[in-house]
Amino acid sequence: MPVPTTPPTLVDEVTFARYPFLPQAGDWIRSMAQRHSIDLNELLDGPWMEKARQRARIRLVDSIQSKEGVQVVGGDIHTEEGRLIEAFSFYYARLVMCASEDERLIARWAQAEAARAEQLLIQDVDNLAPIANTYLSEVELLEGAQAVGMVANHGMSMRQLRQQSSSVWRVGLSDFIEICPKITGHRWRLPNVDVENGWVKLHNERQYASSAKLARLLRERMKAGIEAEALEKMGEVTTDLAVRLAEPVGMIRNLMANKTSEAIALVGAEESDWPPCMQKTIGDLSNGVNVNHFGRLFLASMAATLALPQESCVGFFRGAPDFSESTTSYQVAHVYQNEYTPAGCGKLKVNHNCPVLPGDNRTCDQPWMDHPLKYIRATQRWKRLTGRNEASTKSEDVKSSETSDDAQPPTPDKADSE
Numbered sequence: 168m169p170v171p172t173t174p175p176t177l178v179d180e181v182t183f184a185r186y187p188f189l190p191q192a193g194d195w196i197r198s199m200a201q202r203h204s205i206d207l208n209e210l211l212d213g214p215w216m217e218k219a220r221q222r223a224r225i226r227l228v229d230s231i232q233s234k235e236g237v238q239v240v241g242g243d244i245h246t247e248e249g250r251l252i253e254a255f256s257f258y259y260a261r262l263v264m265c266a267s268e269d270e271r272l273i274a275r276w277a278q279a280e281a282a283r284a285e286q287l288l289i290q291d292v293d294n295l296a297p298i299a300n301t302y303l304s305e306v307e308l309l310e311g312a313q314a315v316g317m318v319a320n321h322g323m324s325m326r327q328l329r330q331q332s333s334s335v336w337r338v339g340l341s342d343f344i345e346i347c348p349k350i351t352g353h354r355w356r357l358p359n360v361d362v363e364n365g366w367v368k369l370h371n372e373r374q375y376a377s378s379a380k381l382a383r384l385l386r387e388r389m390k391a392g393i394e395a396e397a398l399e400k401m402g403e404v405t406t407d408l409a410v411r412l413a414e415p416v417g418m419i420r421n422l423m424a425n426k427t428s429e430a431i432a433l434v435g436a437e438e439s440d441w442p443p444c445m446q447k448t449i450g451d452l453s454n455g456v457n458v459n460h461f462g463r464l465f466l467a468s469m470a471a472t473l474a475l476p477q478e479s480c481v482g483f484f485r486g487a488p489d490f491s492e493s494t495t496s497y498q499v500a501h502v503y504q505n506e507y508t509p510a511g512c513g514k515l516k517v518n519h520n521c522p523v524l525p526g527d528n529r530t531c532d533q534p535w536m537d538h539p540l541k542y543i544r545a546t547q548r549w550k551r552l553t554g555r556n557e558a559s560t561k562s563e564d565v566k567s568s569e570t571s572d573d574a575q576p577p578t579p580d581k582a583d584s585e
C-alpha cells in the first residue's frame with residue numbers, strides 16, 4: 168500500500184522543527200528561509216547559520232557512531248531561533264549527505280534520523296496520529312487517549328504516560344505486510360500477529376506499548392522517505408557545491424572508514440584468534456558431544472558476529488548427535504537475522520561453557536577479560552604488536568614463555584579493554 172498522496176494538514180511550527188523531513192514541513196521551511204534571508208550561501212558559510220551547521224555535524228556524527236541514531240536532545244524548539252537551528256541543521260546535514268554521493272552513507276543517515284523520530288514519536292501524543300496518517304494508508308486508534316498536550320522537553324506527565332500506554336492502534340494489513348519484513352523479531356511475523364478483517368491490531372505488551380509498535384512501523388516509512396528524497400537531490404549537487412562541502416563530507420567519510428575498519432578487523436578474525444570457549448564448543452560438536460543449548464546459541468551468535476558464512480556455522484553442528492540440516496539451518500538463520508550479542512564470560516562459566524581454569528590461558532586470566540570478543544580483539548592486537556603469526560595466548564606458548572617478556576599476553580593498556 169503506497170504512502171498517502173495527500174497527507175493530513177499540519178500547521179504547528181514546533182512539529183515541523185522536530186520532524187523537518189515531513190512532507191508538510193517544506194512550505195514552512197521555505198517561508199522561514201524567506202523571512203530570515205537564509206539562502207544557500209548563508210547556510211553554507213554565513214555566521215547566522217553557524218549554530219545550525221554545528222548541530223548538523225552532531226547529527227551526522229551520531230548517524231555513524233550511535234546505535235540509537237541521532238540523539239533526541241537538540242536545541243530549544245519552543246523559540247524561533249531554536250526551531251530555525253533544528254530545521255536548518257537537518258537541511259545542511261542532508262546537503263552534506265547528497266554531496267557525498269555515497270548511497271551507503273545516505274542510507275545510514277536516513278536510518279539514524281528515522282530512529283530519532285521514532286524515539287520522539289513514542290512520547291509525542293499530539294503528533295503520533297497525524298504522522299501515522301502521513302505515512303500509512305490505513306491506521307486507527309482503537310482504544311485509549313486522544314491527543315493531549317505534550318509538555319516541554321519531550322517529557323510526559325504520569326497522566327500522559329498512562330494515556331499513551333493504554334492506547335491501542337491497528338494498521339491496515341497491506342501496510343503491515345509491506346513494512347514488517349524489514350523489522351526483525353518474532354512479534355513482527357505475520358503468523359504471530361492479530362489479523363482481523365484486513366487490520367493488524369498492535370497489542371500493548373508489558374515492555375512494548377501499542378504506540379511504540381506504531382512508531383516502529385513508522386520508522387521504516389520515514390527512513391524510506393528521507394532516503395528517497397536525499398537520493399533524488401543527489402543529482403542536483405553541482406561541482407561548486409561539492410567543493411564547498413568537501414570538509415564535512417571528508418569528516419563523515421573518515422568516521423565511516425574508521426567504523427568499517429573496526430568491523431573488518433573482527434570479521435577478519437582467523438581461527439587461531441578464536442577464544443577457547445568457541446574452539447571447545449566446535450570441537451565438542453564435531454566429536455558428537457551434546458553441547459547444551461546455551462553453548463549452541465553462543466556459537467551461532469559468535470559466528471554471526473564474526474560474519475562467518477551461515478553454511479559454515481551450520482557445518483559446526485553437523486557432528487552433533489541430534490543434527491538435522493533443516494532445523495539447524497532454520498535456527499542459525501534466526502540467530503543471524505536477530506543479531507544476538509554473544510554471551511559474556513560470566514554467563515558462559517555459569518552454564519559450563521568456559522573450558523579454562525585459572526592458569527590455563529594468560530589472556531583469559533586477565534582481570535579485564537569478561538567477553539570472548541575481547542579475547543579476539545586482544546589476540547589480534549597482540550599479533551599486530553608482535554608481528555607474530557601465532558597468538559601468544561595458545562596454551563603451548565603460554566607454558567613455554569613463562570619467563571619470556573616478549574611473549575607476555577596483552578595487558579589492559581596493550582589490549583582492547585573496552
Ligand code: SF4
Binds near residue numbers: 444536538
Ligand atoms: S574466559 Fe571467557 S573468553 Fe576465555 S574461554 Fe572462558 S568464556 Fe571464553
